[in-house]
Amino acid sequence: MPIVYRNKMNRIQKKLQEEGKILSIYFTAGYPALNDTVKIIENLEKCGVGMIEIGLPFSDPLADGPTIQASSTQALKNGMTSEILFDQLKAIRKTVSLPLLIMGYFNPIYQFGVEAFCKKCQEIGIDGLIIPDLPVDVYLDTYQSIFHKYGLINIFLITPQTSEERIRFIDKVSNGFIYMVSSASVTGTKEGFGATQEAYFERIHALALKNPQIVGFGISNAETFQQATKLAKGAIIGSAVIKHLTAHGIEKLDQFVQEIIG
Amino acid sequence: MEKEPITSSAHPKGRPLFKTKKGQTRSQYQADERGYYGEFGGAFIPEMLYPNTEELRQNYITIMEEPSFKKEFDQLLRDYVGRPTPLYYANRLSQKYKVKIYLKREDLCHTGAHKVNNTIGQILMAKKLGKTRIIAETGAGQHGVATATVCALMGMECVVYMGEIDIARQAPNVARMKMLGATVRPALSGSKTLKDATNEAIRDWINNPVDTHYIIGSVVGPHPYPDMVARFQSVISEEIKWQLKEKEGRENPDYVVACVGGGSNAAGAYYHFLDQPEVGIIAVEAAGKGIDTGKSAATSALGKVGIIHGSKTLLMQTTDGQITEPYSISAGLDYPGVGPMHAHLFTSGRGEFISITDDDAMTAGLMVSQLEGIIPAIESSHAFAILEYRKFKKDDIVVINLSGRGDKDLQTYINYFKL
Ligand SMILES: Cc1ncc(COP(=O)(O)O)c(C=O)c1O
Numbered sequence: 001m002p003i004v005y006r007n008k009m010n011r012i013q014k015k016l017q018e019e020g021k022i023l024s025i026y027f028t029a030g031y032p033a034l035n036d037t038v039k040i041i042e043n044l045e046k047c048g049v050g051m052i053e054i055g056l057p058f059s060d061p062l063a064d065g066p067t068i069q070a071s072s073t074q075a076l077k078n079g080m081t082s083e084i085l086f087d088q089l090k091a092i093r094k095t096v097s098l099p100l101l102i103m104g105y106f107n108p109i110y111q112f113g114v115e116a117f118c119k120k121c122q123e124i125g126i127d128g129l130i131i132p133d134l135p136v137d138v139y140l141d142t143y144q145s146i147f148h149k150y151g152l153i154n155i156f157l158i159t160p161q162t163s164e165e166r167i168r169f170i171d172k173v174s175n176g177f178i179y180m181v182s183s184a185s186v187t188g189t190k191e192g193f194g195a196t197q198e199a200y201f202e203r204i205h206a207l208a209l210k211n212p213q214i215v216g217f218g219i220s221n222a223e224t225f226q227q228a229t230k231l232a233k234g235a236i237i238g239s240a241v242i243k244h245l246t247a248h249g250i251e252k253l254d255q256f257v258q259e260i261i262g
Numbered sequence: 263m264e265k266e267p268i269t270s271s272a273h274p275k276g277r278p279l280f281k282t283k284k285g286q287t288r289s290q291y292q293a294d295e296r297g298y299y300g301e302f303g304g305a306f307i308p309e310m311l312y313p314n315t316e317e318l319r320q321n322y323i324t325i326m327e328e329p330s331f332k333k334e335f336d337q338l339l340r341d342y343v344g345r346p347t348p349l350y351y352a353n354r355l356s357q358k359y360k361v362k363i364y365l366k367r368e369d370l371c372h373t374g375a376h377k378v379n380n381t382i383g384q385i386l387m388a389k390k391l392g393k394t395r396i397i398a399e400t401g402a403g404q405h406g407v408a409t410a411t412v413c414a415l416m417g418m419e420c421v422v423y424m425g426e427i428d429i430a431r432q433a434p435n436v437a438r439m440k441m442l443g444a445t446v447r448p449a450l451s452g453s454k455t456l457k458d459a460t461n462e463a464i465r466d467w468i469n470n471p472v473d474t475h476y477i478i479g480s481v482v483g484p485h486p487y488p489d490m491v492a493r494f495q496s497v498i499s500e501e502i503k504w505q506l507k508e509k510e511g512r513e514n515p516d517y518v519v520a521c522v523g524g525g526s527n528a529a530g531a532y533y534h535f536l537d538q539p540e541v542g543i544i545a546v547e548a549a550g551k552g553i554d555t556g557k558s559a560a561t562s563a564l565g566k567v568g569i570i571h572g573s574k575t576l577l578m579q580t581t582d583g584q585i586t587e588p589y590s591i592s593a594g595l596d597y598p599g600v601g602p603m604h605a606h607l608f609t610s611g612r613g614e615f616i617s618i619t620d621d622d623a624m625t626a627g628l629m630v631s632q633l634e635g636i637i638p639a640i641e642s643s644h645a646f647a648i649l650e651y652r653k654f655k656k657d658d659i660v661v662i663n664l665s666g667r668g669d670k671d672l673q674t675y676i677n678y679f680k681l
Contacts, residue, residue, distance in 0.1 A: 058583075058584065059452060059584040059585045059586075060452065060457060060458075060461055060570070060571075060585050061461075062307075062308060062461055062464050062465065062468075062571075062572075063308040063310060063465075063468065065465070066450075066451060069451050069452070070451070073451070073452060076584060081582040082582060082583075083582070105569075106306060106569050107568045107569045107570070107579070107583040107585070108582055108583030108584065109583070110567075110568060110569060110583065111566075111568060111579065111581065111582060111583030112582075112583065132308040132309070133306045133307060133308050133569065133572070134306065135304075135305060135306060135307060135309075135312075138304065138306070156309065157308065157309040157310070158309060159309055159310050159312075159313075161310075161312075161313040161471050161472075162309065162312070162313070163313075166312070181309070181310060184310065184468065184469060184470070184471045184472075185310075185468065185469050186310075186465045186468050186469060189469065
């Protein structure tokens with residue numbers, strides 16, 4: 001077991017303090033094949049990615065578009081469960097030092113037991129969670145103390161429709177980065193960014209928030225990555241990665257990453 | 263604890279429907295400010311939906327209490343939907359089961375079911391909020407038809423999501439929606455049925471946060487939907503009260519019986535009786551082929567607490583928290599969850615929950631057709647089927663909510679009975 005340095009800076013926080021922009025990659029655990037999870041993470045670390053979001057598949061992923069939903073359905077068919085994912089990841093810190101987050105919907109985590117889930121995350125060396133359908137108020141009322149106990153950072157989302165008041169509130173309760181959803185959309189929808197997004201990126205930048213922002217949704221190539229990270233600290237690519245995995249398999253992931261960060 | 267009834271005197275003229283002024287004691291069976299019924303309810307939604315539901319949450323009670331809103335809602339319910347629907351004393355049925363049975367005739371509503379009470383309310387709400395586009399989900403197509411109908415009435419764009427599998431098995435309702443000018447979009451994801459149609463509608467709402475209102479078809483979804491839909495449907499029990507007073511000299515029956523899919527017709531039928539402990543509340547769920555067969559939709563028996571479509575409630579799921587596909591011969595009861603109000607009625611013991619198999623429901627549907635000359639929707643047939651099992655006292659007054667008529671189900675009845 002690697003030593004977990006609690007109370008020290010979490011890997012996510014450390015990463016955010018480094019120079020340069022962060023490319024964060026999302027993939028669905030258990031896709032294309034059940035046991036690809038560790039190979040994908042190791043490949044991503046080798047090719048210069050900054051952060052990884054491991055998608056815990058869910059039968060009803062409300063905030064996701066067809067690509068991630070289809071990969072989730074397949075992953076579940078392949079037999080993926082929370083239990084199996086934790087088992088696959090149990091030795092991940094022997095080979096991987098990047099910040100790792102689990103992104104999943106609340107119901108599977110709730111069924112596992114929120115505290116048991118967080119405890120597992122800490123044992124394995126997961127640094128943070130993104131749970132799109134766990135609202136901020138419920139988190140604060142019920143779960144924040146558990147996340148803190150296990151050294152986990154919870155990531156909240158903002159969208160172009162989020163009011164400034166609420167953004168400032170979310171900034172206050174965040175202690176990692178803010179996940180900035182690029183447009184009013186589910187994942188994988190938009191083709192490129194227009195003037196509306198640019199204005200939104202500038203508006204958020206001008207708020208001078210305490211947490212850096214990482215942009216997600218609608219980023220698929222070098223151009224959109226550049227646009228998204230002109231002002232923000234980093235960007236997350238999900239659907240485009242899944243499409244690439246579907247078309248080219250897990251061995252060619254480095255090509256995909258090279259095209260984006262050169 | 264002393265509890266004030268939410269509505270004390272419901273009668274045909276004044277409609278004291280929306281009394282939730284500050285300071286008033288709230289029923290323990292109604293949603294609280296944050297949309298909780300006991301431990302159930304709330305709004306477990308991604309941040310992308312927050313502005314949409316928040317706009318609704320901040321405005322829905324105020325809008326429902328505006329005199330101009332109430333006036334238009336009442337007028338449409340009367341002149342367009344055909345309310346009040348009769349409370350009919352079912353003589354032959356009463357004789358057969360040796361108890362006084364009244365039927366609340368929601369089957370006589372325009373479009374053939376209670377669903378339209380809610381869609382009328384919500385389209386007026388959407389107009390007040392300045393929305394120009396309507397989306398909805400549908401399983402059997404009843405709610406889709408009721409939504410397409412009010413959109414035609416108001417001249418609004420209407421998109422209805424429906425699982426690809428349901429589109430194939432509910433062709434007449436798909437045709438009705440098209441005839442009414444709606445666009446029917448197939449839900450191709452997941453299991454391609456109601457729960458996936460609901461996911462697709464929610465995704466559409468995420469993608470169109472400004473101009474679009476989502477008309478949910480039952481007392482499900484994130485706060486404020488369960489409460490808002492229950493309030494729109496509460497006209498059912500409001501009418502029962504004064505109708506029963508006229509017929510029996512008392513407002514409260516001994517029992518109110520309703521089938522529960524998501525739970526909207528039941529919520530409407532129970533609403534004004536929730537705080538009257540002398541009124542027994544009976545909820546009838548679809549057991550499908552039987553509770554232990556793996557082909558069932560009896561959520562109270564098979565569900566566990568979890569999150570579905572933005573609400574904490576009872577739902578059918580795997581031990582790993584994946585939502586499973588329910589089964590019932592009745593498409594309207596084929597939902598893996600149940601509204602948070604009903605989850606609370608169940609766990610608090612206020613409601614009595616009974617599940618009825620396909621076979622028993624079909625048999626009851628045929629029986630009611632031939633005893634009373636009323637062909638019930640298969641959903642409603644589930645409610646009648648309890649009469650074979652649940653014994654009542656001779657003088658008990660039992661109101662059964664006849665949520666819809668069986669026209670849409672003729673093919674299923676014909677196939678089943680080889681008519
Ligand atoms: C006639 C009828 N009854 C009942 C239902 C079930 O819905 P709910 O439980 O919301 O009343 C439906 C749904 O389509 C229906 O058409």
